[in-house]
Amino acid sequence: MGEKHLSAELGKPPGNVREAVIEGLRSRILSLERHAPRRGAWASAAQIPESAAPSAASQRGRQELGWKLGCPAVDALLPAGFEAGALHEIKGAPSTKEGASAADWMSGIGFAVRLAIRRIDALAGQERKARGERPWLLWCWPRSLSAEFGVPSAAGLLGLGLDPSRLLIVETGRASEALNAIEESLRAQSLAVVIGVLDEADLTPARRLSLAAGETATPCLLVTHPASEPAAATATRWRVKRQPTGPHVFDPRAPGASRFSIALERCKARPESAAQPAVLVEWSDETRRFDLASVVADLPAETRRVGGGAIPAAVRPH
Amino acid sequence: MPSRQPFALIESGAHGFAITAVNGEAARLGIEPGISLADARAAHPGLLSRPAEPEKDRIALLKLARWAGRYGPNRHVDGKDGLWIDITGVAHLFGGEEALLDDIVQRLQSFGIAVQAGLADTLGAAHALARFGCPPGAAWVMSPIMETREAIASLPVEALRLDPSCVLLLKRLGLKRIGQLYDIPRDSVARRFRSSDVASAVLVRLDQALGVAEEPRKPMQPLPVLSVTRAFAEPLISSEALEAFTGELAAELAAALAEKDLGARVLRLTFYRADGTAGSIAAAMSTPSHDARHMLALLKEKFPDMDAGFGVDLLRLDAVRAGESGATQKRFTAGEGSPFRHPSELIDRLVNRFGNAAITVLRPNGSHIPERAEVRLSALDVLAAESSSRVSSYAPPWPYPKRLERPAFLLARPEPIEVTAGVPADPPKSFIWRRVERRVVRAEGPERIASEWWLSLDDEKKKPRTRDYYRIEDQKGALYWVFRHGLYEGEDTSERPSWFLHGLFA
Numbered sequence: 001m002g003e004k005h006l007s008a009e010l011g012k013p014p015g016n017v018r019e020a021v022i023e024g025l026r027s028r029i030l031s032l033e034r035h036a037p038r039r040g041a042w043a044s045a046a047q048i049p050e051s052a053a054p055s056a057a058s059q060r061g062r063q064e065l066g067w068k069l070g071c072p073a074v075d076a077l078l079p080a081g082f083e084a085g086a087l088h089e090i091k092g093a094p095s096t097k098e099g100a101s102a103a104d105w106m107s108g109i110g111f112a113v114r115l116a117i118r119r120i121d122a123l124a125g126q127e128r129k130a131r132g133e134r135p136w137l138l139w140c141w142p143r144s145l146s147a148e149f150g151v152p153s154a155a156g157l158l159g160l161g162l163d164p165s166r167l168l169i170v171e172t173g174r175a176s177e178a179l180n181a182i183e184e185s186l187r188a189q190s191l192a193v194v195i196g197v198l199d200e201a202d203l204t205p206a207r208r209l210s211l212a213a214g215e216t217a218t219p220c221l222l223v224t225h226p227a228s229e230p231a232a233a234t235a236t237r238w239r240v241k242r243q244p245t246g247p248h249v250f251d252p253r254a255p256g257a258s259r260f261s262i263a264l265e266r267c268k269a270r271p272e273s274a275a276q277p278a279v280l281v282e283w284s285d286e287t288r289r290f291d292l293a294s295v296v297a298d299l300p301a302e303t304r305r306v307g308g309g310a311i312p313a314a315v316r317p318h
Numbered sequence: 319m320p321s322r323q324p325f326a327l328i329e330s331g332a333h334g335f336a337i338t339a340v341n342g343e344a345a346r347l348g349i350e351p352g353i354s355l356a357d358a359r360a361a362h363p364g365l366l367s368r369p370a371e372p373e374k375d376r377i378a379l380l381k382l383a384r385w386a387g388r389y390g391p392n393r394h395v396d397g398k399d400g401l402w403i404d405i406t407g408v409a410h411l412f413g414g415e416e417a418l419l420d421d422i423v424q425r426l427q428s429f430g431i432a433v434q435a436g437l438a439d440t441l442g443a444a445h446a447l448a449r450f451g452c453p454p455g456a457a458w459v460m461s462p463i464m465e466t467r468e469a470i471a472s473l474p475v476e477a478l479r480l481d482p483s484c485v486l487l488l489k490r491l492g493l494k495r496i497g498q499l500y501d502i503p504r505d506s507v508a509r510r511f512r513s514s515d516v517a518s519a520v521l522v523r524l525d526q527a528l529g530v531a532e533e534p535r536k537p538m539q540p541l542p543v544l545s546v547t548r549a550f551a552e553p554l555i556s557s558e559a560l561e562a563f564t565g566e567l568a569a570e571l572a573a574a575l576a577e578k579d580l581g582a583r584v585l586r587l588t589f590y591r592a593d594g595t596a597g598s599i600a601a602a603m604s605t606p607s608h609d610a611r612h613m614l615a616l617l618k619e620k621f622p623d624m625d626a627g628f629g630v631d632l633l634r635l636d637a638v639r640a641g642e643s644g645a646t647q648k649r650f651t652a653g654e655g656s657p658f659r660h661p662s663e664l665i666d667r668l669v670n671r672f673g674n675a676a677i678t679v680l681r682p683n684g685s686h687i688p689e690r691a692e693v694r695l696s697a698l699d700v701l702a703a704e705s706s707s708r709v710s711s712y713a714p715p716w717p718y719p720k721r722l723e724r725p726a727f728l729l730a731r732p733e734p735i736e737v738t739a740g741v742p743a744d745p746p747k748s749f750i751w752r753r754v755e756r757r758v759v760r761a762e763g764p765e766r767i768a769s770e771w772w773l774s775l776d777d778e779k780k781k782p783r784t785r786d787y788y789r790i791e792d793q794k795g796a797l798y799w800v801f802r803h804g805l806y807e808g809e810d811t812s813e814r815p816s817w818f819l820h821g822l823f824a
Binding site: 095101102103106107109110113135136138147149150151152153154155156157158159160164165167168169170171172173177180181184185188189190191192242243244245248251253254255258259285 | 657658659660661663664665667668671672676677678679680681682688691692694697716718721722723724725726727728729730752754759760761762789790791792793794795796797821822823824
């Protein structure tokens with residue numbers, strides 16, 4: 001599919017002109033709907049596959065690129081990847097009907113942090129890394145939540161793979177102020193990604209965030225209360241539940257790689273993707289990507305030791 | 319205050335009420351500050367009186383001094399009832415010194431304040447002229463440039479700001495006018511007085527008045543690096559108009575800063591209201607900036623706090639602090655070809671709106687105890703410091719190894735948990751945190767972190783205790799960072815080891 005677009009764009013004789021035109025119109029309507037005024041008029045840069053992006057592509061184009069989880073099974077749900085200039089809502093799965101525990105929140109937060117790492121990796125090409133320019137990201141939440149979960153810790157973020165010196169932490173008194181700060185940050189064009197953690201976002205603030213994200217192609221990951229009403233005006237909404245960790249490479253009694261079961265509950269660009277069942281993915285700290293959790297590796301530790309051959313998902317070649 | 323009737327302010331003293339201040343009518347009747355109210359009432363039964371409120375007077379005078387900033391940034395209150403303003407290089411803006419004096423006097427009189435103003439080359443001479451040299455019927459007196467000596471020669475020695483005892487002594491010696499002091503040799507002044515302190519006080523005050531000795535004075539506010547003002551014939555009330563003129567001032571200030579290759583660090587917009595009060599709004603910046611658009615955006619945020627009152631007739635925009643704006647910061651880009659702008663503008667805007675403490679960054683702190691190993695500092699201050707350092711983009715290194723299993727969120731203080739463990743030195747089998755029991759499925763550890771014993775050397779009671787950290791996973795897959803405070807053996811065992819939850823893994 002990506003090839004087809006590319007050929008249409010490069011002006012090569014298209015295989016199927018009609019389909020290409022329809023696809024082009026579709027993406028145009030999409031960009032109109034998202035109120036992204038500065039977007040390229042026809043095929044958005046997000047439609048070009050990551051590997052095929054020409055080296056001469058402007059930095060702006062790179063910034064607008066959608067980014068992927070790294071796991072083909074999930075990425076198939078979003079052919080264009082995570083849209084950069086949009087609002088993505090992430091909700092943990094509530095353990096009870098009325099409320100959510102810290103662990104439920106942490107599922108959503110953990111997924112959001114790893115998505116941010118994917119975004120920064122997608123953004124930071126090798127050449128940028130060499131020049132030592134690392135993008136900034138911003139974390140924003142009301143003080144009530146930071147009192148409950150503590151403050152982001154540099155040691156932990158470094159362990160996950162984020163550069164803590166480039167993290168701005170914003171703590172506001174009220175949730176409305178946090179929304180305000182997130183919107184302001186999205187408009188600044190200074191940040192690779194903005195992570196907001198809030199109880200919920202009403203229709204109007206959510207629309208404002210969505211517009212602000214579209215203006216500057218800065219993605220906004222909004223982690224909301226697991227049991228609250230979902231926000232409107234989001235490009236995607238994910239339901240994330242933390243699962244028992246994968247096996248540790250050396251020690252069967254130790255927690256291994258983090259695993260999440262993720263479900264795409266809403267997908268504006270491709271509604272048919274939203275109905276799919278949840279997928280169990282595993283985050284690898286080495287390759288910094290999600291992958292389908294290996295069922296073989298899930299067998300009890302004793303079985304693996306007898307077999308001796310099961311390779312943990314984290315080190316499996318792709 | 320009634321002006322047609324004799325009126326006095328009184329204060330209770332050792333001998334009943336004493337008069338501290340009188341109005342013009344009372345003064346004409348011969349009532350002077352210092353005499354008792356009973357005596358004054360005996361002579362003039364119609365005398366009205368009110369208790370004096372020196373504290374309120376002081377505050378009102380400070381407000382007036384703030385307002386007086388429109389005539390020059392270097393100004394402050396002078397004693398209990400005076401103001402001084404340094405108008406060096408300012409007079410031409412008002413059309414000359416006479417016009418400036420007229421302007422001050424007229425405005426103050428329109429507020430209902432009785433004024434006597436003096437203008438001279440030195441602060442001491444101006445003080446003397448204002449308080450003792452005003453001819454009857456005139457509101458101001460001015461000594462021409464370089465003629466201070468002649469201008470104050472005929473004034474009484476009280477005008478020299480001396481102690482009453484000094485004045486008394488001078489008068490006893492027959493030295494009643496300042497001019498009489500000019501011709502006495504300095505050595506003999508010291509000889510005539512009983513103590514050298516008194517002599518030197520007289521000489522210092524005389525030198526200061528004549529401009530021989532410098533007299534530095536602390537201004538009310540730090541003097542701005544650069545400032546631009548705009549005066550209006552008709553007071554402005556609408557916020558749109560104020561915003562428009564603030565924009566003009568910002569552009570003017572930005573151009574002036576750019577010319578000197580400076581950038582503003584702290585901005586202050588002062589608005590002088592027509593009723594003699596003044597207010598101001600300020601904004602700080604993390605990186606020196608001479609970008610008018612950015613300055614205006616920061617100030618605009620604070621406009622709702624601005625009370626135009628009866629109208630603003632003068633606006634002044636000060637660059638209170640400025641720094642060198644390096645070539646790299648001129649356009650706030652992170653570098654060639656980068657799609658991102660430097661976040662300093664964003665930080666300024668957020669700080670402006672939510673306060674300096676709300677926007678923080680993490681920086682290493684030189685300790686190995688987890689909660690002390692890193693600090694959250696104001697992003698504005700950190701960026702200001704790091705951008706002004708010679709290293710273009712300085713980021714301190716983190717003292718952590720590459721692969722470190724640490725929680726992404728540290729609780730503000732470790733929370734005690736109830737733990738059941740099979741063997742005392744083992745990781746917990748289950749624990750109760752926030753009233754919910756969690757069963758431990760897997761655990762890793764311990765990571766032993768010794769206490770900073772050197773910090774508790776002087777404290778006999780506080781024994782340092784080692785912490786054993788475990789990374790544990792409950793049945794739902796949530797990961798926690800818990801520690802046992804204290805060891806079972808080998809350490810002070812008077813207190814049983816206790817368990818705490820310190821962080822959550824994301």
